[in-house]
Amino acid sequence: MRWKFPAGALLALAFLIPAAPAVAHIESPGLNEACQTVERKVYKDIRELVTIDLDTATDQEVRVLAAQILAAANADSLPVLPGAIQDALKGTEDELRAFLKTGVQNAWSTALRITVVRTLTDAGANVEAAAQKVLGEATVDAYLAYLNDGLYAARELDCASQPTPTPTAQPTPSATPSATTTAVPTPTVSGSPGAPGGDGGEGGGLPVTGADTATVAGIGSVLLLLGGAGYLIGRRRRSRFVA
Template identity: 70%
Template sequence: MRWKIPAGALVALAFVIPAAPAAAQTAVPGLNDACQTVERKVYKDFRELVTIDLDTANVSELRLLAYRLLAEAQAESLPVLPGEIEERLKGTSDDLRAYLKNVENRWATALRVSIGQTMTGAGPNVRAAAQKVLDNPSVEAYLAYLNNGLYEARALDCASQPTPTPSQPTTTPTATPSATSTVVPPLSPSASVGVPGGDGGGEGGGLPVTGSDTATVAGIGGALLLLGGASYVIGRRRRSRFVA
């Protein structure tokens, strides 16, 4: 079981050793299922990653290849395949060799499942393109759809969606003052209080006289009336005597 010792080194080498030149692809932006621009996921050809003779390769070479395939399967989010490779890495070298000889078929199945997943909730163009590929199965057709056909069909579906119209802001009506409302000004201390039928005489129109001042004025007026009456009576008596 000496092959377990350099397992960490094999994992590091799986990422350091470059893949085949054809696998180094530059992804251009595309649309996701929400019609948002994202970086495309590039699906590589696993057949080009197998660069060793599986019949004569030693255990280290087999494990290094398995780790490279595992890293790529995880990067592409392929279903089933990552778990299968991890299980074979835990087994014997013979089991790993036998699995790697059949990995092309397992990889094609994972691609087919991935294509079926793109149809969930997709538009009519994506569903039609995916179904066409599934009806004519081949690894080349699977890769062409996942790397290009999917994004082309999705762009058509996104373009056919109606453009949402911006909602108009809701205005709250403001209360307008009533035409019949009357504003009553406050009474200032300097306002004059008029006497009914009079013009509220006096400069500044002072307040009416009340209290003890009123009694004094009334008394003087009464006295004047009495004096006037007495003078009138005396004057008539003197006049009658003079005439007589």
């Protein structure tokens, strides 16, 4: 008979029924690929969740255990394993028990191996050497030890060997004004006639030119003509008087 438990109900049961007791501890921070201090990601050992005898456990206990392992695999963002568990939950109770006995171990090992390989992207020399060693051992315990501790120790060595960046010298401010500086015009002395301190000497006036000069010349010419006419009239009168 196939069970029709929704995935949400299975996860709820997984948290209602306690798993194996675990000792709470705080992991020290580690370094990421960019040599920045981050919180360590600790991968769960799912073998600690198996606290029942799969041969004698009830069908409900078997399904709750499968849901607990699925929740741990999703929390660790593992590949392969979550899909394998979901497929097993769709089968019969006997198929699920058989998967939890042997199949889950194989899927989990494959998931951890893939996770180790992913750490080789842009890895330093120490991380690469540590990962290759673990991949050669090919055991679940070696994978977990590397992912939880060895990876961070190797990163510390790689980050410590990187050269310290030289601080960039700051440019010295130039005293030359920029091209956008607005030039302030120099005030000039007014040359208006009669203004004190002008160019016309102590009198302060400028030479009269233009229309004013023409007027003065015209008046002078008229005066000369009048003077000449007066002279002629006076001479004629004198001549008559003598005669």
